[in-house]
Amino acid sequence: MSILITGGAGYIGSHIAHELVDRGDDVVILDNLSTGVRENVPAKAEFVQGNVGDRDTLSALFKAHQIDAVMHFAGSIVVPESVENPLKYYDNNTAVTRTLLEACVAESIDKFVFSSTAAVYGMPHADELPVTEKTPTVPINPYGRSKLMTEWMLQDISHAHDFRYVALRYFNVAGADPSGRTGQSTPAATHLIKVACQAALGVREQLGVFGTDYETRDGTCVRDYIHVTDLAKVHLLALDALQAGSPSRVLNCGYGRGFTVREVIDSVRRVSSVDFVTHDLERRAGDPPELIANAGELRAQFNWQPEHDDLDHIVETALKWERRMMR
Ligand code: UDP
Numbered sequence: 001m002s003i004l005i006t007g008g009a010g011y012i013g014s015h016i017a018h019e020l021v022d023r024g025d026d027v028v029i030l031d032n033l034s035t036g037v038r039e040n041v042p043a044k045a046e047f048v049q050g051n052v053g054d055r056d057t058l059s060a061l062f063k064a065h066q067i068d069a070v071m072h073f074a075g076s077i078v079v080p081e082s083v084e085n086p087l088k089y090y091d092n093n094t095a096v097t098r099t100l101l102e103a104c105v106a107e108s109i110d111k112f113v114f115s116s117t118a119a120v121y122g123m124p125h126a127d128e129l130p131v132t133e134k135t136p137t138v139p140i141n142p143y144g145r146s147k148l149m150t151e152w153m154l155q156d157i158s159h160a161h162d163f164r165y166v167a168l169r170y171f172n173v174a175g176a177d178p179s180g181r182t183g184q185s186t187p188a189a190t191h192l193i194k195v196a197c198q199a200a201l202g203v204r205e206q207l208g209v210f211g212t213d214y215e216t217r218d219g220t221c222v223r224d225y226i227h228v229t230d231l232a233k234v235h236l237l238a239l240d241a242l243q244a245g246s247p248s249r250v251l252n253c254g255y256g257r258g259f260t261v262r263e264v265i266d267s268v269r270r271v272s273s274v275d276f277v278t279h280d281l282e283r284r285a286g287d288p289p290e291l292i293a294n295a296g297e298l299r300a301q302f303n304w305q306p307e308h309d310d311l312d313h314i315v316e317t318a319l320k321w322e323r324r325m326m327r
Contacts, residue, residue: 007074009036040182053096069111082143093146111242119144130292166238171224171254175314176321183321200272211283220261224254227308237302254293
């Protein structure tokens, strides 16, 4: 298959690009390198630097390549930034995707895999955990809303046109390619496992724990951390399912289990053998106490078998990547 990956120089997109190239698919990457890194792209992938929202770029790309399916990762993902600059998110995540979808429909590209987020669920109540795909979608920030709006576009397009999609709602993606080819390279990334690894390596002096008075087993928030390589595999399965003619789907991507912030910190200390300093801070606005996926549907639909679901292993690969970034 020939696949267009938007945002293929980014954290998640580059992992999927490597997996697809590994199995012999043709990969074309479109990325403006605003946060992506050219070196993280597989050498065998065709790389186009440009904006997904530029209709002419898309037309030229579709003319030059016979694309069978699109995987869409390009977008903005920083929640506090989305609150301060909502229009950026409705542009980068919603309007740009509309342009891409318009081009897909015009070119009769009928298979689409979309990188969505658990942020579409907002703050699920305790009795709604773990969240299923049927849990009400009530996002609490522009980031979540901008992604949910895209899911709605996909749904409507799939009814109006010969077009099928899989929207994957990611929980907390972490870790790096075990063979060290790519990883989370955005310097300003704020994700817990990345920043804890940076604290262990002395790249940052300390780590703040946002909120210690939640009603969880140790007072800190619980999240479902999924290894990026397991997530990449889900994308390949989604693509294969679409290729085999399966209907559109929306699926949660997590393992169905959670760790507290303190448990993650313990793991990073254990794996790195560094007892770095942490500080207890106030709660961060908009953090749900607990977010765990019910991943039953994903396993049932795709017969997905995770291979990297041990927390220390996730941390080990993240740490290895951070060490590489320091060189
Ligand atoms: N967190 C923290 N300190 C940090 C970064 C994150 O205590 O420096 C907490 C955050 O409040 C949340 C969890 O770690 O409870 C996961 O946050 P992250 O930003 O990695 O992902 P999110 O769940 O917000 O998508």
